[in-house]
Amino acid sequence: MRKYNRKILTALVMAYKKGLINIKPLNRWISIKQNLYHILKYFIYIALFVLMILLIEFNLLPDLHLDSNIYLGKIFISRARIIKGINYGFIVLNLYQLSKYLLQVYYVRWTMRHYDMNSNNIEILNRVTYKITV
Structure with missing residues (x-):
């Protein structure tokens, strides 16, 4: 996922409100279809x-020999614990990506609702895009 922070998202919304860009770059956060796609993907x-993890816990994968131990350093660790630890890591990673995406959706929708199309908001666009460092 690309890095979209608040400054970049605000600049995109303000550029859309000023008519500089069309809505296609913002469809990722505004479209309900895109939102459901990303949320369902992470779930x-x-x-x-x-x-x-449940298959490993109830030992339903006998071909992987998960009951055997691996010697790491000075201790023996079962293969099931190693694989479950990796799976827990992937679960945490997906929860982090889901929360990051939901925060971006919330921020884009909040920005679309609170910034109007007046001509005096062009200073906000200039101020935000000036601070973006690439």
């Missing part, structure tokens, strides 16, 4: 990793 990833 499906989370559900798949939770399913994998």
Whole structure:
């Protein structure tokens, strides 16, 4: 996911409100279809990793030999714990990406609602785009 911070999102909304760009760059955050697609994508990833953890927990994957131990350093660790730890990491990563996307959606919609199309808002666009460093 590209880095979209508040300054860039505000500049996109203000450029749209001024008529400099069309709505296509903002469809990612405004369109309900796009929102549902991204939210369902992250929830499906989370559900798949939770399913994998449940399969490991109830030992329903006997071909992977998850009951055997691996020697790491001075301790033995079961393969099931290592794979479950990796799955927990992916779940946390997907939750982070989902929350980041939802914050971007909230901020774009808030900006669209609170900034009007008056000509005196052009100073806001100049101030925001001046501060963006690439």
